[in-house]
Amino acid sequence: MKGHSEMSYSKQTSLFPELAVLVNPPKPVNVASVPQRSPFRYPGGKTWFVPTLRKWIKQMNFKPRLLVEPFAGGGIISLTAIFENLVDSVLMVEIDEDIAAVWQAVVQGDSRWLAMRILNFELEREAVIQEIGKRPNSNRERAFQTILKNRTYHGGILAEGSGLLKYGENGKGIRSRWYPKTLARRFENLDLIKKNVEFKCEDGLDVMAKHSSNVDAIFFLDPPYTAGGKKAGKRLYRHYDLDHERLFRLCEDMKCEFLLTYDNALEVRELARRHSFEMRLIPMTNTHHAKMEELIIGKNLAWMDDLPAVHEPEVEYEVLTRRKKKLNPRRQRTASPNP
Numbered sequence: 001m002k003g004h005s006e007m008s009y010s011k012q013t014s015l016f017p018e019l020a021v022l023v024n025p026p027k028p029v030n031v032a033s034v035p036q037r038s039p040f041r042y043p044g045g046k047t048w049f050v051p052t053l054r055k056w057i058k059q060m061n062f063k064p065r066l067l068v069e070p071f072a073g074g075g076i077i078s079l080t081a082i083f084e085n086l087v088d089s090v091l092m093v094e095i096d097e098d099i100a101a102v103w104q105a106v107v108q109g110d111s112r113w114l115a116m117r118i119l120n121f122e123l124e125r126e127a128v129i130q131e132i133g134k135r136p137n138s139n140r141e142r143a144f145q146t147i148l149k150n151r152t153y154h155g156g157i158l159a160e161g162s163g164l165l166k167y168g169e170n171g172k173g174i175r176s177r178w179y180p181k182t183l184a185r186r187f188e189n190l191d192l193i194k195k196n197v198e199f200k201c202e203d204g205l206d207v208m209a210k211h212s213s214n215v216d217a218i219f220f221l222d223p224p225y226t227a228g229g230k231k232a233g234k235r236l237y238r239h240y241d242l243d244h245e246r247l248f249r250l251c252e253d254m255k256c257e258f259l260l261t262y263d264n265a266l267e268v269r270e271l272a273r274r275h276s277f278e279m280r281l282i283p284m285t286n287t288h289h290a291k292m293e294e295l296i297i298g299k300n301l302a303w304m305d306d307l308p309a310v311h312e313p314e315v316e317y318e319v320l321t322r323r324k325k326k327l328n329p330r331r332q333r334t335a336s337p338n339p
Contacts, residue, residue, distance in 0.1 A: 046074075053086070214256060244271060
């Protein structure tokens, strides 16, 4: 992440004060510059958030003993925190049983087995179909099937309705995202940090409730984006249904630091205001390389002053509408002739 002086900008007056308009807005993070730790090609992955994670933890006056990630998914945030010694340990939580199988395999010591399985697998379309059609006889076999599907399915999507790549990148088909040596190396590296990783296949909100009073912990929260009926999360994840109101209540009751990332949606901003949280807009690019902004939500985001804030609207249009309704009858009475 660039320093404050490099990311300076000036604000411009707007008719819509809720939106921060910047003359020189910060640029999205180049994800190619971030070390790739996860074996997953994960939809909604947070590689672009890594520089902000570093900045968040380094501005604290203590080294957190524990990072809790209740919606771990591809796990890039937890893995970065451990590999870069930003925290002592991490608790990764994921409710999807296929994804959970991979992280369970890692903490149980099967990373090297997975690395060899990947290196020895002959990737052909018929072989992939046959492999993923098998009933796994162990957790590590299920983990291998999950990685195989993640790396050969459209967008890495494991939810129902997804399927094998047909054309892929440059016509490579299912080989587009299958890098056996790279994947094997990532699993071998994961074996080195397994002692610092705890994993639970549970509901993320329930785990939050258990650990919210731990003052030695910090939380990174990246829930499925389904607030306000948003459909992206329903398409990307099996377990997309989430009680967003409960999530915000749990955050409000926390005794420790947390960061919450969300889609920049009206319903989410209203939830954040109702619970008196601060918001910042952070630039990122999606899988189609389109520039977007995501919300970062927390109790105190003063350390993020180089990013645009989302303010409470200064003008409520409902008030203006009521005023107009009060004025109109008076004007009509003045203009009306006496009976």
